[in-house]
Amino acid sequence: MSTSPIDLSKSAFTRLVQRKSLACLEIRHPAFRADILLQGAQLLQFAPTGQDSWVWLSNSADYVEGVSVRGGIPVCWPWFGNADRNPASVQDHLQMANNPPAHGFARTQVWNISDLYESADRVEVEMTLQPGQQFANVWNGSAVVKARWVMTARSLRMSLTTLNTGTTPLTFSQALHTYFPTTSIQQTRLRGLHGREYLETLEGWVRKTQTGDVSFTGETDRIYFPATNQNLQLMTPQQTLQLGCDQSASCIVWNPWIAKARRLGQFQPDAWQTMFCVETANAADDVVTLAAGAHHSMTLTLSRS
Numbered sequence: 001m002s003t004s005p006i007d008l009s010k011s012a013f014t015r016l017v018q019r020k021s022l023a024c025l026e027i028r029h030p031a032f033r034a035d036i037l038l039q040g041a042q043l044l045q046f047a048p049t050g051q052d053s054w055v056w057l058s059n060s061a062d063y064v065e066g067v068s069v070r071g072g073i074p075v076c077w078p079w080f081g082n083a084d085r086n087p088a089s090v091q092d093h094l095q096m097a098n099n100p101p102a103h104g105f106a107r108t109q110v111w112n113i114s115d116l117y118e119s120a121d122r123v124e125v126e127m128t129l130q131p132g133q134q135f136a137n138v139w140n141g142s143a144v145v146k147a148r149w150v151m152t153a154r155s156l157r158m159s160l161t162t163l164n165t166g167t168t169p170l171t172f173s174q175a176l177h178t179y180f181p182t183t184s185i186q187q188t189r190l191r192g193l194h195g196r197e198y199l200e201t202l203e204g205w206v207r208k209t210q211t212g213d214v215s216f217t218g219e220t221d222r223i224y225f226p227a228t229n230q231n232l233q234l235m236t237p238q239q240t241l242q243l244g245c246d247q248s249a250s251c252i253v254w255n256p257w258i259a260k261a262r263r264l265g266q267f268q269p270d271a272w273q274t275m276f277c278v279e280t281a282n283a284a285d286d287v288v289t290l291a292a293g294a295h296h297s298m299t300l301t302l303s304r305s
């Protein structure tokens with residue numbers, strides 16, 4: 001089990017358990033429950049008491065070292081998606097010849113628990129990753145990244161803060177790759193993107209403009225550019241969630257549909273019908289550049305209508 005500077009033995013609601021080979025922080029507060037893996041700082045479930053989880057987790061999720069679990073909120077950092085689709089300013093930090101992994105390396109590394117606060121109405125957890133020399137063959141940045149969750153009966157907030165600890169500017173892309181549940185993908189709508197531009201990655205990354213709500217009628221893989229600090233409504237037959245994004249001017253909407261579902265790891269062939277991703281991001285041209293010593297925080301806030 002991973003070491004942590006936090007003494008969990010005195011904790012009222014939180015304990016560290018093992019999910020096969022991965023350590024997992026299990027939070028059982030009277031008002032909500034949550035599970036967060038130390039690998040990837042990956043939240044796997046968050047549910048106010050009496051409700052189902054607001055995030056989707058695959059029925060075939062597996063807990064293997066070095067492999068991102070399918071579901072919850074994977075952290076994509078310090079680059080989003082395929083490295084070769086990132087702007088030159090991000091690629092400048094990458095050794096492209098060594099095939100940097102999709103969505104960066106943070107999602108498969110073990111993070112440290114760096115803070116825990118518990119009270120009658122909320123729990124706050126922070127995890128930290130300081131990439132060391134082991135990544136020098138793919139990435140030449142120098143940074144500390146912190147994931148922080150604030151959980152209450154009514155909301156889940158997650159922020160990702162990057163501090164440039166190097167002596168030169170650092171440019172990166174990132175995403176909080178949230179998987180959401182739905183009882184019917186065909187009856188799922190996303191509101192808040194009308195009139196916004198997006199990159200249709202399935203049609204050669206052509207730029208288009210959204211009209212009306214986003215609905216799902218086939219494989220969907222788009223990078224939207226919402227207004228800064230925009231609120232989106234994620235409407236499914238069972239509930240409407242409000243998704244607020246701060247310091248994020250891009251948002252990926254993804255569903256693999258039938259054919260791609262068969263090629264995904266830890267994904268049952270029909271699971272595309274009951275999930276979708278809306279990813280709070282800095283992606284495509286919406287990258288972040290930090291001067292030496294500067295920091296940036298991107299935040300998502302989820303609540304239920």
Ligand SMILES: O=P(O)(O)OC[C@H]1O[C@@H](O)[C@H](O)[C@@H](O)[C@@H]1O
Nearest residue numbers: 081102103177221252254264279
């Ligand atoms: O299977 P992965 O690496 O977790 O990626 C899942 C999906 O992540 C999305 O962010 C991408 O836009 C998709 O193209 C990709 O298929």
